[in-house]
Amino acid sequence: MARRAFCAIMIPVRRRRFLLQGEAARPELLGAEEKRMYVNGERAFDLLKRIGFTRVGGSEEECRAAQILRAECEAAGVPAVVEPFEIDDAELEAAELEILEPFRQTYPVTGYKCAQNTPEGGLAADFLYVEDATEVNLADARGKIVLVDGFMRVPLFRKLLDAGVVGIVTMEGALRDRLEETDLSTRKLRGPLRAFGNAPMVHLRVRDAFDLVSRGACRARLALKNTPVKKTSHNVVATIEGTERPDEILSFGAHYDSVEFSTGVYDNGAGSVINMEILRWFREHPPRRTVKFMWYGSEEQGLEGSWAYVRAHAEELKKHLLMINVDIGGPVLGGDKATVTAEENLVHYLDYFTKLNGYSVAVNQGIYSSDSIPFADSGVPGVNFYRAGAEGAAYIHCRHDTLGFLSAAMLEKTAVHVLDFGRSMANAAVFPVARKIPENMAEEVGKYLYKKELAELKAE
Numbered sequence: 001m002a003r004r005a006f007c008a009i010m011i012p013v014r015r016r017r018f019l020l021q022g023e024a025a026r027p028e029l030l031g032a033e034e035k036r037m038y039v040n041g042e043r044a045f046d047l048l049k050r051i052g053f054t055r056v057g058g059s060e061e062e063c064r065a066a067q068i069l070r071a072e073c074e075a076a077g078v079p080a081v082v083e084p085f086e087i088d089d090a091e092l093e094a095a096e097l098e099i100l101e102p103f104r105q106t107y108p109v110t111g112y113k114c115a116q117n118t119p120e121g122g123l124a125a126d127f128l129y130v131e132d133a134t135e136v137n138l139a140d141a142r143g144k145i146v147l148v149d150g151f152m153r154v155p156l157f158r159k160l161l162d163a164g165v166v167g168i169v170t171m172e173g174a175l176r177d178r179l180e181e182t183d184l185s186t187r188k189l190r191g192p193l194r195a196f197g198n199a200p201m202v203h204l205r206v207r208d209a210f211d212l213v214s215r216g217a218c219r220a221r222l223a224l225k226n227t228p229v230k231k232t233s234h235n236v237v238a239t240i241e242g243t244e245r246p247d248e249i250l251s252f253g254a255h256y257d258s259v260e261f262s263t264g265v266y267d268n269g270a271g272s273v274i275n276m277e278i279l280r281w282f283r284e285h286p287p288r289r290t291v292k293f294m295w296y297g298s299e300e301q302g303l304e305g306s307w308a309y310v311r312a313h314a315e316e317l318k319k320h321l322l323m324i325n326v327d328i329g330g331p332v333l334g335g336d337k338a339t340v341t342a343e344e345n346l347v348h349y350l351d352y353f354t355k356l357n358g359y360s361v362a363v364n365q366g367i368y369s370s371d372s373i374p375f376a377d378s379g380v381p382g383v384n385f386y387r388a389g390a391e392g393a394a395y396i397h398c399r400h401d402t403l404g405f406l407s408a409a410m411l412e413k414t415a416v417h418v419l420d421f422g423r424s425m426a427n428a429a430v431f432p433v434a435r436k437i438p439e440n441m442a443e444e445v446g447k448y449l450y451k452k453e454l455a456e457l458k459a460e
Contacts, residue, residue: 038281038416038419039277039278039280039281039412039415039416039419040277040412041407041408041409041410041411041412041413041415042408043277044273044274044276044277044408044411044412044415045273045403045406045407045408045411047068047072047273047276048265048269048270048272048273048330048403048406048411049403050068051065051068051069051256051269051272051273052263052264052265052269052402052403053065053263054258054260054261054262054263054264055256055257055258055264056257056258056259056260056300057087057231057233057257057297057298057299057300057301057304057305058087058089058231058232058233058297058298058301059231062233062234062256062257062297062298063232063234065256065257066082066234066235066236066256066295066297067082069236069256069272069276069295070082070236072276073236073238073276073279073293076276076279076280076283077283078238078239078240078279078283078293079238079239080236080237080238081236081237081238082234082235082236082237083234083235083236083237083308083309083312084232084233084234085232085233085234085235085297085304085305085308085312086230086231086232086233087230087231087232087233087298087301087304088114088188088191088228088230089113089114089188089228089229089230089231090113090114090188090226090227090228090229091226091227091229092110092111092113092186092225092226093225093226093227094111094223094224094225095109095110095111095202095223095224095225095226096109096122096202096221096222096223096224097109097169097202097204097220097221097222097223098122098220098221099127099212099215099217099219099220100124100219100220100221101217101218101219102215102216102217102218103215103217105212107204107208107211107212108184108204108205108208109169109184109202109203109204110184110185110186110187110202110203110204111186111201111202111203111224111225111226112186112187112188112189112201112202112203112224112226113186113187113188113189113226114188114189114190114194114226114228115189115198115199115200115201115224115226116198116199116200116201116224117200117224117225117226118167118200118222118223118224118225121223122221122222122223123145123166123167123200123221123222123223124219124220124221125143125144125145125166125167125219125220125222126143126144126145126218126219126220127144127145127146127147127217127218127219127220128140128141128144128145128146128147128218129146129147129148129213129217130146130147130148130160131148131149132148132149132150133148133149133150133156133159133160133163138159138160138163141160141163141164141165142163142164142165143164143165143166144165144166144167145165145166145167145168145169145220145222146160146165146167146168146169147169147170147171147209147212147213148160148168148169148170149171150170151170152168152170152187152189152193152201153193154192154193154196154450154453157193157196157197158196158453160199161196161197161199165199166199166200167199167200167201167202167220167222168199168200168201168202169201169202169203169204169209169222170187170201170202170203170204171203171204171205171206171208171209172184172185172203172205172206173205173206173207174206175206175207175210177205177206177207179207181399182205182207183260183261183398183399184203184204184205185203185259185260185261186203186260187201187203188301189201190301190302191302192302192449192450192454195454195457196453196457200222200223200224201224202222202224233257233297233298233304233305233308234297234305235294235295235296235297235305235308235309236256236294236295237292237293237294237295237309238279238292238293238294239290239291239292239293240279240282240283240286240287240290240291240292240293241286241290242286242287242288242289242290242291242426243286243287243288244288244289245288245289245290246289246290247290247319248289248290248319248321248431249289249290249291249292249316249319249320249321250287250289250290250291250292250320250321250322250324250422250425250426251291251292251293251294251320251322251323251324251375252275252278252279252291252292252293252294252324252325252326252418252422253275253293253294253295253296253306253323253324253325253326253371253372253375254268254271254272254274254275254294254295254296254325254326254327254371255268255271255272255295255296255297255298255299255300255305255306255327255370255371256268256269256272256295256296256297257296257297257298257299257300257301257305258300258401259300259397259398261398261399262396262397262398262399262401263401263402263403264401265330265401265402265403265406266328266329266330266331266389266394266395266396266401266405266406267327267328267396267397267401268299268326268327268328268329270326270328270329270330270387270406270411270414271325271326271327271328271329271386272295273411274326274329274411274414274415274418275293275295275326276293277411277412277415277419278293278415278418278419278422279293281419281423282423282426285423287423287426287427288426288427288428289321289425289426289427289431290319291422291426294306294309296309296371299327299370299371300397303370303371303373303374305371306371306372306373306374306375307374309374310374310375310377310378314378317375317378317380320375320380320435321380321381321425321431321433321435322342322380322381322382322383322425322431322433323371323372323375323376323380323381323382323383324382324383324385324418324421324422324425325368325370325371325372325382325383325384325385326384326385326386326414326418327368327370327371327384327386328386328387328388328389328394328396329385329386329387329410329411329414330387330406330407330410330411330414331387331388331389331390331393331394331405331406331410332393332405332406332407332409332410333389333390333393333394333405334387334388334389334390334393334394334410335360335362335387335388335390336359336360336361336362336385336386336387336413336414336417337361337362337363337364337385337386337387337388338350338354338361338362338363338364338383338384338385338386339363339364339365339366339367339368339383339384339386340363340364340365340366340381340382340383340384341365341366341367341368341372341376341381341382341383341384341437341441341445342365342381342382342383342433342434342437342438342441343381343433343434343436343438344365344438345432345433345434346381346383346432346433347363347364347365349432350363350383350421351363353420353421353424354417354421357417357420359416359417359420361385361417365440365441366441366444367441367444367445367448368384368386369448370384372384373445373448373449376437376441376442376445377445377449379435379436379437380435381433381434381435381436381437383421385414385417385418386414387410387413387414389405393405
């Protein structure tokens with residue numbers, strides 16, 4: 001792919017050094033092209049290639065990626081540490097789904113890790129497709145194994161358990177998929193769901209779900225055996241001390257893990273390498289405030305890395321003023337966006353800031369399903385930057401998340417405005433953002449974390 005056509009022309013080393021030194025005093029003198037000299041999209045793209053392998057949370061591959069990121073920080077002159085933390089996982093020994101009536105056929109499935117095991121030999125019961133699990137769908141579901149649409153979240157899981165189902169089957173993919181390109185992922189029943197109960201669960205392809213429903217499947221045998229284990233995931237943390245206000249902290253975050261079968265370069269190797277470029281700039285231009293760079297493990301399994309960080313650093317967290325998160329980036333076709341989980345004043349400031357500096361970024365107030373959530377839950381405001389691919393031009397959570405639809409130029413494009421905003425915060429004469437989560441955002445965070453439901457469960 002001809003990526004170099006997008007790249008800015010590099011300026012001579014002497015001139016570049018002069019600009020780097022002069023910028024801290026007079027950043028307003030720099031034009032857009034000069035600002036782009038401080039991040040290097042080609043260098044970021046090369047690092048993206050090096051971490052562009054499947055790296056599921058808690059795996060040896062994730063640990064290898066963490067070491068690559070740590071080494072990159074240290075090569076740039078910034079010491080980094082790798083912080084291990086434990087995650088719940090399971091070793092799968094058996095997962096089966098066999099239709100017993102009105103025909104007999106076994107379909108390939110994967111089991112949900114941490115889901116309830118069936119009795120030896122499996123569980124036989126009537127089978128029912130409950131579609132999107134409305135009250136009518138579930139009226140006759142008690143004692144049955146059910147097939148359900150949708151991703152398994154707390155409300156859906158609770159409805160199924162309340163309906164008295166004895167087994168759950170979910171599905172993924174599309175009917176148009178070619179069999180050889182249809183991966184069947186292994187999912188995990190996460191802790192927030194297990195708080196409400198458990199059930200045997202397996203996962204199959206949409207094409208097989210279509211086949212068994214269209215043939216009138218009405219009785220099935222489901223078998224699942226898995227053993228809970230603990231696995232070790234890792235966060236990578238690098239710190240550049242502030243020159244004037246070291247006890248005031250601004251953090252840049254990105255998760256570096258991927259899902260099964262995916263190289264995870266769009267989601268979220270891109271955010272990881274963008275933040276590495278920003279680290280390089282702050283290494284050369286020490287900021288007034290401390291800046292921390294954190295690459296989180298196991299985000300794809302429920303924000304595990306960022307939760308581990310805020311729990312392990314509760315005292316330090318009191319010094320954090322703002323969390324800047326970068327999650328997904330690099331697609332050639334798409335647009336840059338920013339979701340602000342903070343007071344409305346910051347939304348307006350960021351909107352004005354991007355326009356004044358000629359950056360095309362759509363800004364809104366809201367929450368973003370990524371590593372800023374644990375920080376917001378701890379009272380630290382955040383901004384989530386991302387470059388979302390145009391419809392049909394970018395893919396996540398599948399084998400099609402590859403380098404083919406990304407470019408160095410677009411990594412650089414996002415890195416420039418994230419850096420520009422970040423340095424305005426790190427070097428502000430007075431930090432302008434209130435360290436609090438406004439009521440409307442706190443409510444959204446609470447909904448995302450199902451706080452009300454968990455509190456009710458605890459009170460029972």
